[in-house]
Amino acid sequence: MNKSVYDSPDQVSETKRHILTVLVDNEPGVLARVIGMFSGRGYNIDSLNVAEVSNDENISRITIVTHGTSEVVNQIEKQLLRIVPVHSVTNLDQEGSSVEAEVALVYIYISETNKKKVYQLCDLYRARKIENENNTTIFEIAGASERVNRFIKEINEITKVEIVRSGPVAISSIQKNEEE
Amino acid sequence: MNNEITGAEIVLKSLAEQGVEVVFGYPGGAVLPIYDTLFKQNSIKHVLVRQEGGAIHAAEGYARSTGKTGVVLVTSGPGATNVVTGLTDAMMDSVPIVCITGQVPQHLIGSDAFQECDTTGITRPCTKHNYLVKDVNKLSSVFHEAFTIAQNGRPGPVLIDIPKDVQFASGTYEEKSKIIIPSHRLFEPSPDFEKNKIEEAVELISKSKKPIFYIGGGCINSGPKASKLVREFINMVGSPVTMTLMGLGVVASSDKNSLGMLGMHGMYEANMAMHECDVMINIGARFDDRVTGRLDAFSPNSKKIHIDIDESNINKTINVDVPIIGDVKQVVEKMIEVWKEKKLQIDDKALKLWWDKITKWKKVDCLNYNNEGKQIKPQYAVQRLYELTKNTKTFITTEVGQHQMWAAQFYKFEQPNRWLTSGGLGTMGYGFPAAIGAQIGHPDALVVDIAGDASILMNIQEMSTAVQYRLPVKIFILNNEYMGMVRQWQELLHGGRYSESYTDSLPDFVKLAESYKAVGLRAKTTDDLDDVITEMIETKNTVIADIWVTKEENCFPMIQSGSAHNEMMLSKDQKQDKKSAEKGKILV
Ligand SMILES: Cc1ncc(C[n+]2csc(CCOP(=O)(O)OP(=O)(O)O)c2C)c(N)n1
Numbered sequence: 121m122n123k124s125v126y127d128s129p130d131q132v133s134e135t136k137r138h139i140l141t142v143l144v145d146n147e148p149g150v151l152a153r154v155i156g157m158f159s160g161r162g163y164n165i166d167s168l169n170v171a172e173v174s175n176d177e178n179i180s181r182i183t184i185v186t187h188g189t190s191e192v193v194n195q196i197e198k199q200l201l202r203i204v205p206v207h208s209v210t211n212l213d214q215e216g217s218s219v220e221a222e223v224a225l226v227y228i229y230i231s232e233t234n235k236k237k238v239y240q241l242c243d244l245y246r247a248r249k250i251e252n253e254n255n256t257t258i259f260e261i262a263g264a265s266e267r268v269n270r271f272i273k274e275i276n277e278i279t280k281v282e283i284v285r286s287g288p289v290a291i292s293s294i295q296k297n298e299e300e
Numbered sequence: 301m302n303n304e305i306t307g308a309e310i311v312l313k314s315l316a317e318q319g320v321e322v323v324f325g326y327p328g329g330a331v332l333p334i335y336d337t338l339f340k341q342n343s344i345k346h347v348l349v350r351q352e353g354g355a356i357h358a359a360e361g362y363a364r365s366t367g368k369t370g371v372v373l374v375t376s377g378p379g380a381t382n383v384v385t386g387l388t389d390a391m392m393d394s395v396p397i398v399c400i401t402g403q404v405p406q407h408l409i410g411s412d413a414f415q416e417c418d419t420t421g422i423t424r425p426c427t428k429h430n431y432l433v434k435d436v437n438k439l440s441s442v443f444h445e446a447f448t449i450a451q452n453g454r455p456g457p458v459l460i461d462i463p464k465d466v467q468f469a470s471g472t473y474e475e476k477s478k479i480i481i482p483s484h485r486l487f488e489p490s491p492d493f494e495k496n497k498i499e500e501a502v503e504l505i506s507k508s509k510k511p512i513f514y515i516g517g518g519c520i521n522s523g524p525k526a527s528k529l530v531r532e533f534i535n536m537v538g539s540p541v542t543m544t545l546m547g548l549g550v551v552a553s554s555d556k557n558s559l560g561m562l563g564m565h566g567m568y569e570a571n572m573a574m575h576e577c578d579v580m581i582n583i584g585a586r587f588d589d590r591v592t593g594r595l596d597a598f599s600p601n602s603k604k605i606h607i608d609i610d611e612s613n614i615n616k617t618i619n620v621d622v623p624i625i626g627d628v629k630q631v632v633e634k635m636i637e638v639w640k641e642k643k644l645q646i647d648d649k650a651l652k653l654w655w656d657k658i659t660k661w662k663k664v665d666c667l668n669y670n671n672e673g674k675q676i677k678p679q680y681a682v683q684r685l686y687e688l689t690k691n692t693k694t695f696i697t698t699e700v701g702q703h704q705m706w707a708a709q710f711y712k713f714e715q716p717n718r719w720l721t722s723g724g725l726g727t728m729g730y731g732f733p734a735a736i737g738a739q740i741g742h743p744d745a746l747v748v749d750i751a752g753d754a755s756i757l758m759n760i761q762e763m764s765t766a767v768q769y770r771l772p773v774k775i776f777i778l779n780n781e782y783m784g785m786v787r788q789w790q791e792l793l794h795g796g797r798y799s800e801s802y803t804d805s806l807p808d809f810v811k812l813a814e815s816y817k818a819v820g821l822r823a824k825t826t827d828d829l830d831d832v833i834t835e836m837i838e839t840k841n842t843v844i845a846d847i848w849v850t851k852e853e854n855c856f857p858m859i860q861s862g863s864a865h866n867e868m869m870l871s872k873d874q875k876q877d878k879k880s881a882e883k884g885k886i887l888v
Contacts, residue, residue, distance in 0.1 A: 145485075148432065153424060160425050191615065198612035204429040204449060207484045 133189045137166070139212045139220060139290045140197065142182040145205035146172055153203050154182060163196050164188065167287025179207065183289045212290050220290035224268050225250070226275065227282040228257045234279045241278065245271045304470040307436045307462065308333040311400065313473050314443035316343055320371050322362065322740055323347070324355040328375025329415060330402025333467035347740060347769060350761040352379050354733040356386025357759070360395045361734030364720050365695055366741040367523060369450050372399040377415030380461075381422065385727060387457045388426040392724025393546065394521055396455035398446050405465040406434060419461045428456030434463065436471030444479040453487025454610040455521055487609065489626040498631065501581070501605045501622045502638045508579035509650035511539040514562065517546030517723065518584020518608060520716045522628035527716040529632040530583060531555070536639060538651055540658055542570035544585050545708055546723045553712035559658065563591040564859050565705040568666035568868055569658055574599050575865040576657070582606045584628050587618040588724070597864030607631050666857045666870055667709055674825040678703060678778045678849040681829060682710035682750065685776060688833045694746045695720065695738045699731040699755030702784035702855045707750040729758030732775060736762060739771045746774070746837060753779040754803055763816040766842040774836050775844045777809060780851045788854050793885050809846035818842035861887035
């Protein structure tokens with residue numbers, strides 16, 4: 121159950137990870153409104169990603185990964201919908217099937233001794249080396265979060281790395297009619 | 301272009317087109333262009349308060365007593381930060397407000413300029429929506445949208461922050477009718493909102509044996525017609541009804557079905573009926589913690605119907621069986637229709653048994669208090685105030701504390717919109733400015749702020765406003781020299797250690813009134829009380845009536861924090877239940 125001055129009567133349901141996609145008017149302060157709702161009401165943000173998705177209509181898509189009981193996530197969805205510039209909120213877990221992916225950029229410290237192992241691992245995970253003017257070894261890996269997690273764990277065992285991750289973005293994979 | 305006008309003129313033009321008659325405000329550097337424009341017109345009246353906090357509570361009082369949107373105009377920086385409490389109050393109690401703040405010119409934003417603050421940042425969580433307007437040509441559309449948002453769906457405060465250069469800039473005005481607000485920015489109930497749900501709800505009611513209606517402030521926000529329909533429906537069902545603090549007046553106190561207020565200081569019979577009912581019909585209330593008491597013991601055996609315009613209130617703290625999202629008057633109208641269509645009726649016998657049970661609870665006489673002696677009991681003072689004002693068109697506002705609860709318990713409201721109190725936020729200092737706002741909206745009515753001696757000092761500077769505008773507002777102080785409600789909790793939960801809850805050096809309220817050229821009256825014993833009240837009513841001037849009441853009276857009945865509806869404490873059993881006191885102590 122949700123928050124109250126008093127204890128919850130119901131059995132607390134299981135805490136789960138949820139991915140929400142939120143379509144918003146791309147206007148100043150909209151991200152602050154969304155984030156402020158989470159922090160103000162004590163909800164969790166595990167990751168968050170924002171980008172404009174259509175030029176003409178000025179709409180952005182925010183992808184939020186959160187965790188909580190279904191009651192809490194339900195409340196999060198309703199609270200998001202109260203925000204004036206929010207168009208829609210979709211809980212991709214409730215949509216059934218969705219596809220998610222994220223990108224990580226990894227700066228890998230390479231030496232003669234670990235070079236072979238590093239390249240093997242990158243090959244295995246199809247991490248792509250990104251050419252750059254300093255010719256340092258920066259790799260890009262994309263895919264589901266678990267896959268990125270595993271890669272990072274294994275590369276960490278070989279050498280020192282610096283990592284930046286986008287956090288997941290996701291989209292429903294349910295068939296849609298073109299007119300809609 | 302010759303049809304261009306200044307931003308400040310656009311502001312005034314927008315207000316005029318929105319039908320605004322009065323603005324509550326306080327000037328300063330960042331709103332001078334708007335004040336200059338205000339000076340050159342006379343269709344909109346400006347009420348100069350003495351602190352911005354007073355302006356926004358006055359606007360709330362105006363809005364809640366008239367059903368119109370309250371408008372506030374303040375300067376940047378401290379002007380804006382002073383309205384934060386009132387914005388939060390309006391947010392919690394769903395009051396439609398449009399608040400205009402000045403901002404430093406755009407080229408200075410972010411430079412820590414004089415009287416700069418991040419107004420939209422500070423007020424984001426305490427407004428329904430807010431704007432920083434950077435383009436003078438967007439001003440009119442922002443205003444028209446702001447008014448719509450403030451009133452639409454669940455009402456609330458909207459803030460518009462306008463940099464000074466935008467007020468000076470020239471631009472074009474767009475009429476209200478030209479502005480199209482995208483539907484996602486508004487709440488729009490589906491036209492035949494969940495017809496199935498309405499049928500389900502009505503059937504459920506008709507099959508109940510122990511129904512109760514639980515009525516909240518949403519019914520008041522839905523307009524006078526909503527109250528009429530709610531009364532009508534309850535009458536058709538023949539069910540008992542209880543109201544929240546914010547819902548008082550929706551059903552007349554004298555109505556045979558009314559059990560009065562429920563909740564922490566509500567009526568014994570109302571809380572018991574909530575506990576034992578089999579079908580609960582919540583209309584426009586939100587299962588607030590002051591109402592529910594301990595959640596795991598809240599009305600354990602009932603099916604619950606919940607009508608609310610704000611979907612986020614559904615299943616927030618209490619799970620319900622039949623949620624209906626929509627405006628009260630539309631939903632209840634449909635319910636009545638279906639009830640009639642299907643010729644439904646509740647089992648007479650069961651209903652009679654239910655009323656018999658309620659009658660027994662009523663016999664507990666939960667508001668009973670010891671009224672011996674010449675000292676004025678605060679409860680008695682409110683009773684006398686009611687008796688002597690009940691035939692006059694009267695608006696009651698309150699501050700926050702024991703006096704507020706006594707007002708709710710002992711003043712009988714027969715109509716909606718006559719009772720203005722800070723429910724959600726519990727803001728001391730609300731009542732007096734709210735009374736000023738109500739009086740501006742209803743010049744011929746009697747407006748009384750039932751106050752505590754501590755609360756009244758929070759916005760006492762507004763005496764100057766009341767006197768300037770010749771507002772015959774009455775301040776009726778139940779003076780116990782304590783922050784009574786704090787003292788009561790300290791007595792019940794903190795071993796009687798009255799830490800900082802006694803107010804030493806209170807002003808002489810009679811002289812205080814006189815110093816503002818208002819009238820000060822005082823009642824020291826029951827012998828003076830009626831005369832003082834009568835004189836107060838008859839005085840065509842601002843009045844402070846200082847009513848000396850017994851100092852250590854407690855407000856009962858009471859559901860202590862952490863207790864359930866059927867564990868009410870009555871005045872006669874003031875004994876302490878140590879265990880629940882310990883548990884309740886950490887709660888608010
Ligand atoms: C602005 C604000 N500060 C503090 C409180 C906490 N509080 C609630 S009731 C109360 C005491 C009110 O005393 P008074 O106005 O004398 O009323 P009484 O309870 O004696 O009737 C206080 C301090 C509050 N509600 N609002």
